[in-house]
Amino acid sequence: MGIYVYVTRRLLLSLVVLFGVSILTFLLTRVVPSRPEILWVGPRATAEQIAKAREILGLDKPLYQQYLMYIGAFVRGDWGISIRTKQPVLRDIASRLPASLELILVSMFLAVLFGLPLGILSAAKAGTVLDHLGRLVSVAGVALPAFWLGMILQLVFAKELKLLPLAERVDTITLLLHPVKHITGFYLIDSLLSGNFVVFVDALKHLVLPAVTLSTYPLGLTVRMARATLLEVLGEDYIRTARAYGLREAKVLGKYALKNALGPVITVLALTFAYSLAATFLVESVFAWPGLGRYASEAIMVVDYPAIMGITMLVAFTYVALNLIVDVMLAVLDPRVRLE
């Protein structure tokens, strides 16, 4: 099957998946006992105020009609108004997404930077102390509760050693003194683009603790996946042949084994990325990071259904898109992978 046909088919299937997710989420958020109209007008609303709010929110219409209205507006780019923040959901998400992406990308980078070499070493030196260390890191990384680690890091590096900032994305007063033009919403990039090194350094410092905290899970995963797949590949015939030819071990590992072992690692990391978008709320809470995860958790707490819908659709879309990209990428990288 040609790659174009494959991609088209997958895209169409993705639409079906997204459609399904939208129906399911819509139903779930509406089946949960909640009174969005009370949240809309405030805790002390009178009966008339509540009735008026029901009308404004369209809650007086049958559920299927509400869904059709929602999805119709959704595809036109109107994701509804958040019941909690009273702001358009799309704007809410757009203002919080860069914060989350910046944090997740840096933490992913750290995970790969340290996780991959550790995984490789662990596999290459299987059974040695180094391997045990690698396995310890991988288990600890996956098992450690991130919020707890975050608090410990705060206590040690911010409170006691005073080396790094405690929380927030950037020091607000520094930002007041050295304003940054909003270009991408990523402080690191925006400050660099506008030549504002003070904010760049400040933002970088602020990123360290939350990024390290958030990286532990993908780091553990990377080490584990890299080690496992590499060990499997290293046991294969062509590696034995390569070694029999007397190739240097570094070349065997780096050139022949690693390429074939990376596929699953990339897949897992891509999925972790999509998952992280909304699942970082504990880390975001501890570090007062104004990201999407915190927005999601706050929306869920009060059953702010337009916001929950918006986030779910975004995460679902990211999952589907990343999955597709990874599959296509793997096929391009490895001709043995068939697109079916």
Add this chain to the structure above:
Amino acid sequence: MYNEKGGEIRMRRVFLLMLFGVVTFGLWSLGAQPNVAVYVYNSEVMIFWDPSDTYSNEIIAMNNMYEQLIRYDPFTDSFQPVLAESYEKSADGLTWTFYLRKGVKFHTGNELTAEAVKFSIERTIERGMGASYIWAPVEEIEVVDRYTVRFHLKYPAPLDLIASGAYAAFVFDPEYSDHEWFAAGHDSGTGPYTVEAWKPGDYLILKRFDDYWRGWEGNHFDKVIFKVVPEPSTRRLMLEAGTADYTNMLPITEIEALKDNPEVEIVTTPSFQNLLALFNTRKPPLDNVLVRRALAYTIPYQDIIDGVRFGYARQSRGVVPYGLWGYSDRVKQYTYSLEAARFYLAQAGYPKGGFKLLLTHVAGDEDERRVAELWKSTLAKLGIELEIRGMPWEAQVELGQAPDPTKRQDIFLFYWWPDYPHPHSFLREMFGTRDEILFNFTYYSNPLFDELIARAEELAGIDRAEAINLYVEAQNILMEEAPGVAIYDLKYARAKRTSLKGYVDNPAYPHVVFWYECWREE
């Protein structure tokens, strides 16, 4: 040689110039360091931007952007002039005239006039959102002249208390009063600060309004940052590190941990907020007054205050909290007494208990949960089983409003606070006869009680002492019939940097810091 020397001189000049540059930049940046205060808050600060609708967290910022005609001081039970320099009421309490301060500017540059006051209040009433109902006694607002505005009332309500409300009483510029314009993050008040920047979910920055009518002589903050920091331990660490000046609410455990830090000060003030247990008077066994009385004796008041609030509360007397007018020592108070409880249970025909009660509270409120747990243990001693159910607020309300009274909870545990400093809402909302259940989760109806509080409300504007007498009488009926019990009046425990001066916690404006009145002592 010449060249070399010339080069050397040039180098030296360049070096001196650079040094000069660095020093001036350093001095400039030191000088440019704005005088900024930071308020760390546990959730989104700006929910409603519309000053007519405001009914949520945003009042902590709004009360610095907007002003009312007058401000209430509950400690002295008096009013301070703000936008109105003075006011007077007619002998019958039906006409209130406010004389406005001249030369007050809105942030938009326009001048404050009587027309603007009339427009603001009428818009708030018309929109009918939030706490707008506080203006219900108003019949008509009349513009007497450019700086005089007169309110004509339907009955003699205390308009001074209404006009000083923390919600729904803001005055804004009629020319800039479009709902969408507000919602996009704008303000058109007269307050000392105005919006500089807003990043939803992250921060709100207010900057000083240069033309503020009180001027900027003396020590004031130039800017105020409201920062959203959900995690209490992070808020505490920020206070300790000095990156925050103030936070309004911390769990008691965090407050206790901060007590010994000389750089942090804990400010405690009695609040107008109390925790109430409302009994379902329409469902057996609590439809029996004897059982309700017994229940009121089973609450371990002191253990709750010590064990749950670590002393940051006092036992309620009646249902009007301590510090609010209408509170009185003449109101009876229940004590913890299992003997008394046993006596009433036996009289009601339940000498061994033997029934089960459902208590609902807001999920996630640790204090409420722990109060319920302590109470459960004392009830168990009398053979009464208490089921504790934490629910989202909306769900708790929905159960409380279920059409069939027997499907509802037995005990509704929650906090109440007034929308403006008036005891009325404590009595009417939860205990007054209501056709439709809004907050009357006692489902109580007593015509005599209704009559007393209605008369008290009508007298409140002209004869406060007599109104209090009636409120005392009404509360004693509640103590007798026990449709519900207020357990404790909350004491606020605020944490602030010791260097932050000028702060007064005014319970009539809960969680508000009037930043103009504060400064930092270096």
